[in-house]
Amino acid sequence: MPISSSSDSDVPVTINSEKALVVLSGGQDSTTCLFWAIREFGVDNVSALSFDYGQRHRIELDSAAKVAAFARVSHRCLPIDTFAALGGDALTDPAIEVAGDLDEPSALPNTFVPGRNLIFLTFAAAWAWPRKLDNLVTGVSQTDYSGYPDCRASTLQSLQETLRLGMESQIKIHAPLMHLSKKETVLLARQLGAIEAMAFTHTCYNGERPPCGECPACRLRAKGFAEAGIADPLVT
Numbered sequence: 253m254p255i256s257s258s259s260d261s262d263v264p265v266t267i268n269s270e271k272a273l274v275v276l277s278g279g280q281d282s283t284t285c286l287f288w289a290i291r292e293f294g295v296d297n298v299s300a301l302s303f304d305y306g307q308r309h310r311i312e313l314d315s316a317a318k319v320a321a322f323a324r325v326s327h328r329c330l331p332i333d334t335f336a337a338l339g340g341d342a343l344t345d346p347a348i349e350v351a352g353d354l355d356e357p358s359a360l361p362n363t364f365v366p367g368r369n370l371i372f373l374t375f376a377a378a379w380a381w382p383r384k385l386d387n388l389v390t391g392v393s394q395t396d397y398s399g400y401p402d403c404r405a406s407t408l409q410s411l412q413e414t415l416r417l418g419m420e421s422q423i424k425i426h427a428p429l430m431h432l433s434k435k436e437t438v439l440l441a442r443q444l445g446a447i448e449a450m451a452f453t454h455t456c457y458n459g460e461r462p463p464c465g466e467c468p469a470c471r472l473r474a475k476g477f478a479e480a481g482i483a484d485p486l487v488t
């Protein structure tokens with residue numbers, strides 16, 4: 253709720269007291285979203301949350317911590333160890349190789365972790381609720397991506413409705429990259445002053461630093477920077 257304070261002038265001073273929680277994976281997109289939230293809500297009203305879900309590359313969590321420190325926002329990491337126990341996907345199961353190209357274009361890639369974004373956002377909402385953080389920000393996008401069904405706008409709309417009902421809240425889920433291409437995301441990052449922070453981010457599915465340049469995540473990132481005509485500080 254806006255807070256007004258009286259002053260000598262007739263114009264009330266309005267302070268935006270809305271707060272936002274950014275789900276920060278340590279990747280390029282969630283980093284861009286962190287800077288978007290800082291612009292929208294002010295740096296003092298933004299915090300970041302990461303999840304340790306047994307991802308095979310711990311470097312992601314280091315990246316998230318570095319990005320949050322660089323942006324001067326508070327950051328917490330919560331453990332969720334159930335995904336690794338489920339198995340069956342290339343991001344948490346060391347026995348499964350990340351597929352470079354799909355034999356069946358219509359099939360989901362083996363990097364899909366079923367329910368991951370739904371669980372992340374639900375836990376984020378549960379973290380946000382007692383802290384009165386009414387805005388969740390996520391870097392998911394339905395454009396230019398691998399076709400993960402939990403990255404679609406309709407999925408987020410439905411989840412927002414469920415969270416509002418289930419928590420008696422007015423929580424809003426923001427996905428500022430939802431309809432942007434990778435190129436447009438890079439251009440937005442520049443507009444937000446987030447390019448420098450990209451040096452701390454992690455994208456490579458093979459967990460390599462410097463990145464392998466060969467996996468689907470590396471190739472998508474490189475394509476976005478190339479099309480935007482901006483040098484990626486991670487590889488230059």
Ligand SMILES: [Zn+2]
Pocket residue numbers: 455456457458459460463464465466467468469470
């Ligand atoms: Zn890679």
